[in-house]
Amino acid sequence: MILRIARKELLDLSRDGRFRMLSALVLVVSVVSLAAGWKTYTDLAAQHRTAQQATREQWLNQPKKNPHSAAHYGVYAFKPASQMAMVDTGIDPYVGVAVWLEAHKQNEMKYRPAQDRTAVQRFGSMNGAEVLQVLVPLFIVLMAFSAFAGEREQGTLRQLLSVGARPRDLALGKALGIAGGLGLILLPATALSVVALALSTSEGLLADDPWRVVALGAVYLTYFAVVTALALWVSAWASSSRLALVVLLTFWFANSVVASRVVSDLAAWLHPTPSAVEFQKGLEADLNNQEEMEERIERKRDELLKQYNVASVDALPIAFSGVSLQEGEEHGNEVFDKHFGALFDQYEQQNRVFQWSAIVAPMLATRGLSMGLSGTDFGQHRHFITAAETYRRDIQRTLNGDIAKNQKAGQVYMAGRELWDQVPAFTYEPPPAGWVLGQYSVALVVLGAWLVGAVALMMRAATTALVD
Amino acid sequence: MLGRIIRHEWRTLGADATLWVVGLAFVAAIGYGVWNGARWVGFQQAALAASAAEEAERYARLETEVQELQRTGGKVSPFRDPRSPSNAGSRFAPRYATLPPGPLAPLAVGQSDLLPYYFKVSTESRDAIVGATEIENPQRLLVGRFDLAFVLIFFYPILILALCYNMLSAEQEQGTLALTLSQPLSLATLASGKVLLRAGVLVGTVVVCTLAALFIGGVDLAGPGALPRLGLWVAAVVAYGAFWFGLAMLVASFGLRSAANATVLASAWLVLVVVLPSVFNLAATTLFPVPSRMELVQAVRVASDDANAAGSKLLAGYYEDHPELATGDAAQAMTDFNVIRIAVNDDVERRVRPVVQRYEQQIAAQQRLVDGLRFVSPAVLMQSALYDIAGTGHARHQTFLQQVDAYHAAWRQFFTPLIFQKASFTNYAGTPRFEFDEETAGTVAGRVAPAVFGLAIPAIALVWFALARLARFPIVS
Amino acid sequence: MLEAHALTKRYNGVTALNALTLTVAPGDVFCLLGANGAGKTTTINLFLNFISPTSGSALVNGLDVTKEPLETKRHLAYIPETVMLYKNLTGLENLEYFAALAGKPDLTREQLIGYFREVGLAVEAADRRVGTYSKGMRQKVGIAIALAKGAKALLLDEPTSGLDPKASNEFSDLLRRLSGGGVAVLMATHDLFRAKESGTRVGIMKHGTLVAQHTTDEFGHADLERVYLEHMRD
Structure with a gap:
């Protein structure tokens, strides 16, 4: 029964000129955006490979110099493009691509790609995610708004129920029919994206965590199910198809265009962040706290003197200059952890507001999960920053340890390739899908609740729908 | 006659409670948008005040330190000596070059949350200076702000279309159109009256509410350059409105049923406001991709490595270009780190310039493409007009960058001779200062005019075509 | 006051009104009778210039309605089936x-x-x-x-259909008063009784053609019905 209804719905849709035109439009836009995403990704990946290699070679090819000079010379860490950024570029355009890892200092990531673009980017960039989050729900609304209300106006609903069709079957059948219509567009698009993902890398079909792909697919299917169920609910409940359309379009606009901006303000209001000047001022005040620094070095000196049981630093079997450099680093690390940590925590608090706000606008949960699973959200940006900073600290520890070990009093110590080789190349391993989903537990629960709620509403409205 | 129709329309529309609710929501959105814009301007101003305070505090400290050292003749490590012109120019004395919010900045946040509005200018390379940006949660940058520009670009057309989609078809459907037109009255007059009332009310609401919000928000409307910009803003609001009213009129003139009109107009809105602008962005970034700045990072790195290796050889070349600096003991200068550094920085910048230019050319190519394409989408035209009027778009920021470049050059010119002379630097009060030279209203008008005409001309064409088409309107089916 | 000269309207080759010629003088109440689709409403719409004629002309107070659409409407009043x-x-x-x-x-x-x-x-x-x-x-x-x-001229399109007999009667009285005051009335109707009561002349239309014109004084009510049905037969 349900399948028969679904078949009728699909047949009905496929004979509608507007449906055919609309689906052609959505299909074309998805293919174009996918192609553009693929090109952007492959370009970026190539540029990343070149840059990463170059910075490594520069490090290794340093002439003989004091390790601390090498520490000041430093290396660059470049943020790799996530493969699934082809589908959802997320916040990537709005964060820097490179960070300089040097002595004494945790630098910020520089060069946001968005600064190299025109102001139209503020309308969106029509990437795969935008098609899925904005256009497809609209498409669903246009397919579903007249499902019940239209049949009521035509008088066919009366006919249907009089032959004994169960309202529950009717609702499910219609939902299935819409899913079929959607599948006609999404299946080819998905097949193309899988091919694109496969072609974009030499490392096999899916170099990225395959669970991410699976989870992303599940998130979008859930979201589409929510929209479909809501649309059918409104259609069953509205007195005319026109009213159903107005209500659904208003919902679409509020959900996909307005909500995120309002929530963004709310988040910033609840969890304010400082301006760069203020942030820098606070950071430098702590960083340049000479007293604390000297105290720290003194403590370390006393500790070492006691450990080696000697009277002065000159008598130590290690060079104290290396130790004090490292102590300076440790002091800096604490300050950086405190300030950057507080700032990034604040961002994450803000982003949690977005997740909770999905209670009123399910698109917010979908967008968060989509960015997260595509590896282009703030959480994973921070994950990268942390990895790069850990790498910087490892470099400093290696170099300062080398100074402590090899520097002789009254000599100019020069290190060479052997030391540069001791510093491994920077590799970044993105977190697994499970880690990402953990970050979005709120969004997952809220989206799940929307699904249950919307389906329940749809079923109830279908059974109580008035015949005319 | 027109006045009579307008009064009548006012009475019938006024009786519709839904319209009042929608209208109030719209007014609230305008107020919220302006408030939000004003808050962002306040944030920027606070940041600029903080930077000015930081600078003043730093200068006061340096000046006391200098006086102290002069008086006592005390010793200090050369890395910490405030009297070294090299230290002062690169690390101690840098001043902020700031871009204050324009006279009507609260009208549109625009790109100002993304593009840096203050730089700490020193003798360091341009690249080191211009890289800094304001702190912001990237997710907030991604979703954009709820500012007045957003309300005007997205909501305002929706309201126009909601008011107009059934202006003739509803009367036709309820049967009053025939009775009305059995009077000595042309359909064109009737349609014009209906549109004029709606346009008057809506444009009036936008203008009055915005002015009120600006006034309450404490924006100085009589300040320099504010009034002409306000005039431009009203022109943009009228022209954008006229486009959508014209479109609604044209669609109405085909005499379709209300539901069909609504479908056509909603699709037009979706395509012109949501789909096309994103597609333009996609086209710009795909046709003229700006390579990742990773390449620039590497170019700078390679250039500095080469320049540092060449070191004193570069300085010899530098002396050839700047013989006026070769005073004093040139031979000793050849070994001076700070002097060599100037030559090295100079060389690095020269080598990197072509790379930077490649980026700038690509961005300029994107901008040209969008500037051309925008005439296809009124939303993009309106955006460019609003951003330019508020001074939060690309163009004013470009002007700022040029002025910063000039200031950067002046800063270096001030310090370079002192560094070469190894002079003892005490003249902190005399370091060059930056003052943003605000664009004249004429410049802004020249930039906004194409957008306003680009909206007004199609609007006139739409209205003209609609009026011509009304002659064939099917009054009876 | 109202004149039609060889007034013709065709839609895609289908003739809705065929060479209608009639005159309604001040004080006349001319009732157009005929089946649905006979061309009665088309005639009224043509006088209102709501549709334009394929050929021929409609005059109000001597002015062509297509040339002076606003001036002619100054003299017209229109009452549709439901106002x-x-x-x-x-x-x-x-x-x-x-x-x-x-x-x-x-x-x-x-x-x-x-x-x-x-x-x-x-x-x-x-x-x-x-x-x-x-x-x-x-x-x-x-x-x-x-x-x-x-x-000065009244165009009525089935004005009494669906009215109860009392309201219908009151309406007829009003019409008589108006025509007595020198207004020319052209009324499309199905109501033979009303036509006989308030009309001064009747015209019977069939497939867009005016097939007969009579003054109402010529016969009683029963005669009118007989004449009408004769014309309708074929």
Whole structure:
């Protein structure tokens, strides 16, 4: 029964000129955006490979110099493009691509790609995610708004129920029919994206965590199910198809265009962040706290003197200059952890507001999960920053340890390739899908609740729908 | 006659409670948008005040330190000596070059949350200076702000279309159109009256509410350059409105049923406001991709490595270009780190310039493409007009960058001779200062005019075509 | 006052009205009879210039309606099957608006109420919203508009269909009063009884052609019905 209804719905849709035109439009836009995403990704990946290699070679090819000079010379860490950024570029355009890892200092990531673009980017960039989050729900609304209300106006609903069709079957059948219509567009698009993902890398079909792909697919299917169920609910409940359309379009606009901006303000209001000047001022005040620094070095000196049981630093079997450099680093690390940590925590608090706000606008949960699973959200940006900073600290520890070990009093110590080789190349391993989903537990629960709620509403409205 | 129709329309529309609710929501959105814009301007101003305070505090400290050292003749490590012109120019004395919010900045946040509005200018390379940006949660940058520009670009057309989609078809459907037109009255007059009332009310609401919000928000409307910009803003609001009213009129003139009109107009809105602008962005970034700045990072790195290796050889070349600096003991200068550094920085910048230019050319190519394409989408035209009027778009920021470049050059010119002379630097009060030279209203008008005409001309064409088409309107089916 | 000369209207080759020639003089009440689709409404729409003729011409007060569309409407009043008014406005507000559009913008409330009385509407109905009016009341507002306008010709399209006999009778009285005052009336109707009662002449239309014209004095009611049915037969 349900399948028969679904078949009728699909047949009905496929004979509608507007449906055919609309689906052609959505299909074309998805293919174009996918192609553009693929090109952007492959370009970026190539540029990343070149840059990463170059910075490594520069490090290794340093002439003989004091390790601390090498520490000041430093290396660059470049943020790799996530493969699934082809589908959802997320916040990537709005964060820097490179960070300089040097002595004494945790630098910020520089060069946001968005600064190299025109102001139209503020309308969106029509990437795969935008098609899925904005256009497809609209498409669903246009397919579903007249499902019940239209049949009521035509008088066919009366006919249907009089032959004994169960309202529950009717609702499910219609939902299935819409899913079929959607599948006609999404299946080819998905097949193309899988091919694109496969072609974009030499490392096999899916170099990225395959669970991410699976989870992303599940998130979008859930979201589409929510929209479909809501649309059918409104259609069953509205007195005319026109009213159903107005209500659904208003919902679409509020959900996909307005909500995120309002929530963004709310988040910033609840969890304010400082301006760069203020942030820098606070950071430098702590960083340049000479007293604390000297105290720290003194403590370390006393500790070492006691450990080696000697009277002065000159008598130590290690060079104290290396130790004090490292102590300076440790002091800096604490300050950086405190300030950057507080700032990034604040961002994450803000982003949690977005997740909770999905209670009123399910698109917010979908967008968060989509960015997260595509590896282009703030959480994973921070994950990268942390990895790069850990790498910087490892470099400093290696170099300062080398100074402590090899520097002789009254000599100019020069290190060479052997030391540069001791510093491994920077590799970044993105977190697994499970880690990402953990970050979005709120969004997952809220989206799940929307699904249950919307389906329940749809079923109830279908059974109580008035015949005319 | 027109006045009579307008009064009548006012009475019938006024009786519709839904319209009042929608209208109030719209007014609230305008107020919220302006408030939000004003808050962002306040944030920027606070940041600029903080930077000015930081600078003043730093200068006061340096000046006391200098006086102290002069008086006592005390010793200090050369890395910490405030009297070294090299230290002062690169690390101690840098001043902020700031871009204050324009006279009507609260009208549109625009790109100002993304593009840096203050730089700490020193003798360091341009690249080191211009890289800094304001702190912001990237997710907030991604979703954009709820500012007045957003309300005007997205909501305002929706309201126009909601008011107009059934202006003739509803009367036709309820049967009053025939009775009305059995009077000595042309359909064109009737349609014009209906549109004029709606346009008057809506444009009036936008203008009055915005002015009120600006006034309450404490924006100085009589300040320099504010009034002409306000005039431009009203022109943009009228022209954008006229486009959508014209479109609604044209669609109405085909005499379709209300539901069909609504479908056509909603699709037009979706395509012109949501789909096309994103597609333009996609086209710009795909046709003229700006390579990742990773390449620039590497170019700078390679250039500095080469320049540092060449070191004193570069300085010899530098002396050839700047013989006026070769005073004093040139031979000793050849070994001076700070002097060599100037030559090295100079060389690095020269080598990197072509790379930077490649980026700038690509961005300029994107901008040209969008500037051309925008005439296809009124939303993009309106955006460019609003951003330019508020001074939060690309163009004013470009002007700022040029002025910063000039200031950067002046800063270096001030310090370079002192560094070469190894002079003892005490003249902190005399370091060059930056003052943003605000664009004249004429410049802004020249930039906004194409957008306003680009909206007004199609609007006139739409209205003209609609009026011509009304002659064939099917009054009876 | 109303003249049609070889007035013809074709839609995609289908003739809706075929070379209609008729004259309605002041004081005449000309009733057009005929089956649905015979061309009665087309004739009225042509006089209103709501549709344009394929050939021939329609004149109002000697002026061609296609050439002087606004001037001719000054003399016309139109009452459709149901007079549709603005539901959210009161009867008086509707009357005032239409009178103003018709070129009488300065009527006082007393004058407007006077027209209300004249067509037999209760004064207390004047300030009620039209949404509460019965069909008969709306038709009377239509006549009031015609009165306020001072129309010289009245075009009526099935004005009494669906009215109860009393309302219908009152409406006929009003028509007689108007024609007595020198107004030319052209009325499309199915109601043979009303046509005989209030008409001075009848015309029978069939497939867009005016097949017969008679004065109502020529025969009694039964005769009219017989003549009509004879024409309809084939």
